[in-house]
Amino acid sequence: MFEGAIYCPKCGAKRARTVGATRSAPCPSCKKPMREVQVGQIEMIECGKCGGVWVDAATFEHVCADAEAQAAVLHQWPDTAQRRVETAVRYRPCVSCGAMMNRINFGKLSGTVVDVCKGHGTFLDAGELHLIVSFIRQGGLDRARQHQIDELKEEEERLRALRDAQSRMPAEIHIERSARTWTGVDLIALLEHLKQ
Numbered sequence: 685m686f687e688g689a690i691y692c693p694k695c696g697a698k699r700a701r702t703v704g705a706t707r708s709a710p711c712p713s714c715k716k717p718m719r720e721v722q723v724g725q726i727e728m729i730e731c732g733k734c735g736g737v738w739v740d741a742a743t744f745e746h747v748c749a750d751a752e753a754q755a756a757v758l759h760q761w762p763d764t765a766q767r768r769v770e771t772a773v774r775y776r777p778c779v780s781c782g783a784m785m786n787r788i789n790f791g792k793l794s795g796t797v798v799d800v801c802k803g804h805g806t807f808l809d810a811g812e813l814h815l816i817v818s819f820i821r822q823g824g825l826d827r828a829r830q831h832q833i834d835e836l837k838e839e840e841e842r843l844r845a846l847r848d849a850q851s852r853m854p855a856e857i858h859i860e861r862s863a864r865t866w867t868g869v870d871l872i873a874l875l876e877h878l879k880q
Contacts, residue, residue, distance in 0.1 A: 711736055712776035712785070712799065712807045724756030729779065735810030738779045744806050747817065748825070754817045780804035791828040794819040 711718050711731035718729040718738065726747060729738040739747065747753045775784045778801035785799040785807065796815045799807040808816070819825075853874075 709738075709779045712738070712779060713809065718779070724753060726753050726756060737808045737810075737813055738805055739808065739813070740780075740805040741803065747813075748820060754821060757813055757817045758821075775799075776807060778804050779807065790816050791819060791824050793828045793831060794824055 713736045714734040716733040721730045776799045785801045790796045
C-alpha cells in the first residue's frame, strides 16, 4: 500500500491507524508501557518497544471472523519473515487481571503459539497477528476443524472396536473398563481361552 493512501488498491480495505494514549498496563513481554491503537475498526493495545499486541477476546473473535478486519491487519503489519523464535517458554501475565495466561498453538495446526487469558484476551508477539490472519485466510481454521472431526471419528471407531471386542469375550474374562488395562488374571484367562 502506498504511504498516505486511505484505501488499499487491491482489496479496498480502509487504512486507518490511530495511536491513542499510553495505557497504564505494562507489556506482558518486555514490561514497557503499552499504547492504544486502532487499525481499521479494530481496537487493541500495542507495545512500542517489542511490538507485542494485546487484543481483547471479543475483538480477537471479530478479527478471526471478519475479512475486512483481516485485511486491515495484513496491511498494517507486513509479513515478518525474519521473526525471531524464542526457544524458552515464558508464561506471561494477563494485561487485564494479572493472572498467568495459557500458551496455545492457535488452531492446533498453525504453529503460532499465543498467550491467552480465556475471559480477557490474547497477547501476541510481534508478527503473530499477521501469521494468524494469514493462517485463517489460507483455510487453516477449516483444516483445523476437519482435523478435529477426523480425530473424533477415529476415537469413536477405537471405542466401538473395544466395545465389540469386550462383547465377544467369555463372561469369565473381565476387562477393567475405567483404566482400560488388563489385569494379570484377565490375561491368564484369555490365554487359556485361546489355547482351546
